[in-house]
Amino acid sequence: GLIETIEVRTVRLPLRSPFRTSNGVSTEREIVLVRLAGGGVEGWGECVAEQEPTYSPEYSRGAADVLRSFLLPRLVAADVQSAADVAPALYGIVGHPMAKAALELAVLDLELRQREISLARYFGAARTRIPAGVSVGIQPSVPALLDVVSGFLDEGYQRIKLKIQPGWDVEPVRAVRQRFGTELPLQVDANSAYDLADAAHLRRLDEFGLLLIEQPLHHDDLFQHARLAELITTPVCLDESIVSARAAAAAISLGAARIINIKPGRVGGYLEARRIHDLAQAHGVAVWCGGMLESGIGRRANIALAALPGFTLPGDTSASNRFYDTDLTAPVTLESDGHVLVPTGPGIGAAPDPELLAKFTEDSWSYER
Ligand SMILES: CSCC[C@@H](NC(=O)CCC(=O)O)C(=O)O
């Protein structure tokens, strides 16, 4: 069959600087990786679950366990021959989209390396380069924020996203507008820090001409987001709420999202992510590719996905050095015009360096068929 050996590995990468959101602050990234080998090639998948379940219910240790205990046995039993077989093989397991997505990506990478097809070509992506946006965490002060934003603009980033929360929203946004002007593509992300009762306060952001406000309210509340969308002019964009194409259809039909942040891990895989892209495009809803501080594995896969035509807004597809001094793979770099290149090699187009993998590995588990 397609898969001869399986490995689940947990690595830990230090962040270059603390990354603060309304969920809290991170200083390192624990990443669960899946490595499949077969037919003389290897396929890699990256699980985007964080160390603690503060973004969504999944967390890295739990993802490694659900992979070993339930997902891999089903994958092996189904003897999958292509990425299209993975979701059906795992359908009996409820939830755990990020763990499932890691497995699907590893099968997809393996399959495409064997067929010598790039991920972008597989997706039917036309572009060879895409504009990169960058996500800016909550800073200790407004002057510190302006320095961080200035640095990213000097690097060439095409869009700035500011993390906000109650007490850190209107003032930092106003300061960035005053310092960098009204033409700067600028958006905010609340990670569900507000409530519908904050609508009047959130309306104060309308004067700043933001591209969007991302996930202002509770991840489970499409209805309140639809109500909020009637009370503010800044377009509402959803992230955490969009856990599947089904959820995207509900959000679009309810008017809860005028824009959607697509994260393949959050929705269960790159194939589901493409379905959401197609659905949104059919409804005239813009999408962009979100980020989960991925290593070069998930980072490159995201860039290939973001080359699809419906990704009309810059995503959080920044260079590896936005978060990491050393990436597990060859680093993704930012071109001088603030774009990143769509990978052209077979599959994801890069693999972890064995020495770096060993250096950052916390533990690894393997399974021979
Ligand atoms: C809670 S921090 C991780 C999720 C966050 N991601 C980012 O802000 C982008 C991070 C990146 O550039 O990878 C989001 O809610 O969009």
Ligand SMILES: [Mg+2]
């Ligand atoms: Mg977000």
